[in-house]
Amino acid sequence: MSASNLFMKPGFVRAPLQNGVGRYVCQLQRVVLKFCKTHGASRGLRDFIEQDLVEFAKGNPGVVVYLKPRRHRGPVVVAEYLNGERIWMNMHNKTHSEITKWIETLRTQQGDVSATRLRKYQYTAYPSIQGPWSPFTFREPELNTAELPDVKFGENNRLPTSATEQLRLLFERQRLGDGQEKTAE
Structure with missing residues (x-):
């Protein structure tokens, strides 16, 4: 283990590990957009709200979006995930396209797992x-390349005969062999 893990908080991965195997569950639960209606640093976030917020909400019905206007404060985006993690991002003087990319990044990740030292029972170097x-x-x-169903790839053709099945067949042959000798006498 390297020394860089000493300053990370320890924890377990609480998000589903096989998300997307049966169906995909978006891990982003809630997005809070905090902005000022008049402050110049909030210009990019206000543009995102005016142009792309409705499409984002329609495209992600499982994500709750809150708008929180605040006077004379810098723009902030807070993302909350299903595993309980919260990510706070300062959007001071960011453009509309940068904010769109950051919100898409927040939507596709599963929380702040990268800053967690994963605890597990097995470890290998x-x-x-x-x-x-x-x-x-x-x-x-x-x-x-086979056209299925194919007799060549049937279940009984692929599997070798088990030891139990071989003993059963040997017993059947012996029993039939003994029965034929008795009837011949």
């Missing part, structure tokens, strides 16, 4: 270079 295992790791490459 040499992770696998092969990548994670998946159910398709050891599949035959012929399946990629």
Whole structure:
């Protein structure tokens, strides 16, 4: 472990790890846009509110957007996530396009996990270079071009006979063999 982790807060990942496997759940829960109606530093945020806020709200129905006008204060965007994290960003003198990019970044991330030292029970200094295992790791490459359903790739054809099945077949052959000898006598 490196010494850079000493000053990070320890914690666990509280967001769903396989988000997007069954369906995608946007981790951004709430966005609060704090701005001044007259202050010059809030110009970019006011432009974003006038031009893009309605489209952002229509495109992300699961995200609640609050507008909080404040007198003589700098513009701020506060993002709250499902895992309880809050990210506070100062938007002082940012342009409309920069604010659009930052809000899109806040929408697509899952919270401030990068500043957390992840605690886990397993640790290795040499992770696998092969990548994670998946159910398709050891599949035959012929399946990629085959027209399914195919008799060649049936379940019984691919699996070898188990030891239990071999013993059962051996027992059946012996029983039938003993039955034929008794009937011949």
